[in-house]
Structures are given as structure tokens and as C-alpha cells.
Amino acid sequence: MDETFDVVVVGGGPAGEVVAERAASGGLSVALVESELLGGECSYWACIPSKSLLRPIEALAAVRRVPGAREAATGQIDADAVLAHRDEMVHDYDDASQVQWAETVGLTVVRGHGRLAGERRVEVRAGSGALRTLRADRAVVLATGSGPMLPPVDGLADIRPWDSRGATSAKEVPRRLLVVGGGVVASEMAWAWRGLGAEEVTVLVRGDRLLAPEEPFVGETLAAAFADAGIDVHFSTELKAVSREGDGRVTATLSDRGEVVADELLIATGRRPRTEDLGLETVGLEPGKPVEVDDRLRATGVEGDWLHAVGDVNALALLTHMGKYQGRVLGERLAGKRDIPAWADTAAITRVVFTDPQIAAVGLTEASAREQGLDVGVSDADLSDVAGAAELGEGVAGPCRLVADRGRGVLVGATFMGPETGSLLHSATIAIAGEVPLDRLRHAVPAFPTLTEVWLGLLANLAS
DSSP states (O other): OOEEEEEEEEOOSHHHHHHHHHHHHTTOOEEEEESSOTTHHHHHHSHHHHHHHHHHHHHHHHHHTSTTTGGGOOSOOOHHHHHHHHHHHTGGGOOHHHHHHHHHTTEEEEESEEEEOSTTEEEEEOTTSOEEEEEEEEEEEEOOOEEEOOOOOBTGGGSOOBOHHHHHHOSSOOSEEEEEOOSHHHHHHHHHHHHTTOSEEEEEOSSSSSSTTSOHHHHHHHHHHHHHTTEEEESSOOEEEEEEOTTSOEEEEESSSOEEEESEEEEOSOEEESOTTSOGGGGTOOTTSOOOBOTTOBBTTOTTSOEEEOGGGGTSOOOHHHHHHHHHHHHHHHTTSOOOOOOHHHHSOEEEEOSSSOEEEEEOOHHHHHHTTOOEEEEEEEGGGSHHHHHHOTTOOOEEEEEEETTTTEEEEEEEESTTGGGGHHHHHHHHHTTOBHHHHTTOOOOTTSGGGHHHHHHHTSOO
């Protein structure tokens, strides 16, 4: 017999956990299905472990910028201690505490691989082979996240390269690391392992800059920081073939410079929604594709308002915090608390890259704003223009930009680069999400001497 719940959530990562908890808070019975560790990619193989690897590098750099403090920082990073702390942060890959939380908030945790089996039905296959069938009276929510994409390179499938999981869970520092990709994972992991002691880090970028979706100055500034840190970046370069020797070394054939030998190879060339074995075909959707949704996060093309998708699986914004945002919006709608559209995942997406300089951005870039046909106004400034930067240490600088829609007199995008610029981001996010008029923003007085004073110069350069 089917086990019946009000809501069945397939995928126990951050987005799935949030929608499940919010739905349960309204008195609904909720099954949360997870095939791996409850808490998902972010908790064990992405956001949490990667930031645990990056934070010591950031902290040491901050100390070394300050005269008097830098003299006390005479040693090197203890990589073993960093890796041990990383393991603590991921609870040694044990989700017992997460399961306890789920049960405390009233969720029924179902272990196994869940897939649709027709309207409102989910089959869950446990590792033992046992099969359970769950029926959802109100809603099925797909929250299965995304997985790495491997490019079609000769020999790649045979050599066990690192993907993002391998890069964040490694047990020792590779002496030579080859990174393929120019996005966030490639940039952060190149920075992390170089900072933790890798002697050679080489990054291969297919295009002409790092972090291409961001403002052009972002990639240019980060490339210069990479060069200063001894990270070798090659643009307009492709990986053509790879092989692994008996001693574990990887030999990579490149499109423009012969061969490179490394101890580990990280492939960070993008991610795709996990929908290949999700049973989408049983409800008329195409496996392997994102689950398209409307602004209420209902799967389009499926009648009855019962199938929903949140997080990476709908491909709107492949970021943990945006998936959690979608989970809040949907969970509260299912619980009957409020029914509002989800629009921040297209208009006010926040993102931070934890390299040094740190990169913090929200909303549109100048290019994307122009593509939307807006009457674009742009203002640039540098952190070095404000006293707060000097107080953080010598050489603190970084380009910053605001993008405005002059027709409406509001901000639509912001980008900040430099130490601790993630702390500047939420003020910009509020301005964009709240559509605060530019004339009103000029009365938001930043404290002296802090980095927030960069807002004064940025706003002064935007016409009323």
C-alpha cells in the first residue's frame, strides 16, 4: 500500500530541507527523501568545506596587510590543521545531527533514491533494494540539485579526475594541480590549494577571462591576483586528452602548449540538474533537462498544480541561498501562510566568490542590463578611495560598480571587489530588491571609517 503524506520532497539538500520544514510548520505531513547525506551537496562537498579551506588563507592575508600584526604572522598555514577543521565542519561526513533536526521539526526522513511514478506518486528504492511508494495528497517537490559535467575529452572518464567533491574532500595537498574551468569552483579551488601549499597550480580557461558572467573588470582583477599568487592561467585553451601514469601522475595534452604533468586534475566546467533518473517521463517531462517552473515554482507542462521544483534542479540560479529562498517561498505557500511569486532568483541574485580579492555581486551587470533594453547608468569607484580601506591594511583596493535603470531611478546591479566586500552586498541587495529610489539612497549615511563609504562616491556619480 502507498504511504500517504501531504507533501513529498525528493532531495534533502538545503532547498529541499527548507521547503519541507516550512510546509511542516503549517501542520502538513511531509516526507523528505534523500539518497545520500541529509544536508546535501552544500553541507558536505561544496559551500561549507570550500569556505573552510579558504578562510585560513583569507585570515592570514588580512593579518599580513597590517603593519605590526604582520610581524607576528611569521609561519606558514598548517594544511593538516585546515583539513582537520574541514572534516569537523562537515561532521566527518555523518548526517546524524541533520536527521535529528529533521525529525525534531516533524519531518519523516525516507532513505533511498526517489523517482516519480506517475501523478502524485514517488517510488523510493533503498540501498537494500527495498521499494517504498509514497503518495502526496497536496504536492511533490523536486529538489535533487545538480551534478558536475565532464567535457568530452579523450581518456578523461578513465583517470578519476577531481570534480568539485574531490577538490573539497581531498585528504592531502597536491604538489601540482591542474584546474580546467574559469568559473567559481575553478577559481576558489585554485586559490585554496595554492594557498594551502600546492607548488604549482595551472588553470585552463576555454574563454578569454575568469568568471565571464560578471563585469569584465572582475576577471581582469582576479587574473592579476592569480599571477601575483603564482597561479598560472591560460586563456583560450582546451584540454584535448589526458592519461594517468602508474605512479598517479596525470599527463594532459592541451590545445596550445603541448603537455602538462600534474598530480591531480580538477574538472570544473559547469553543472547540470540531476534529472536523468527522476521519473520525469512518467509525467510528460524530459529526463536530463531542468524542470522548468513558473513564478510559483510549479512545474510547467504538468496539470493539477501538484508538481514543483526548487533549487538547482530548475536551473534558475544554481546557488544554495537562492534555492533556500525558493524553498521558503514555496513552503509557505504550501502551508497556506502566504502566496507570493518568486522573482529574486531572476532579478536580485546574490553571489560571492571567496578568493582574494573577494568578489561580491547582486543583480545585473552592465552588459546584461543593456541586453534587457534598460536605460542604463553606470558608476565606478575603488575601495582605495575611502579611509576604511586604509584602516584594513596596506594596499587594500578593488574596483566597484553600481548599475542603475535611469528610467525608474533605481539600482539593478552592484559589484564589489576587495577584502571583506561580501559585507557590502546585503545593502545593495536591499536597495535592488526594495527598488529604493536613488534620491532616497543618498540619505543612507555610511559610517566612518568603513568600507561602506564607497557608496558615497558610487552614488554621487549617478545622475538623479
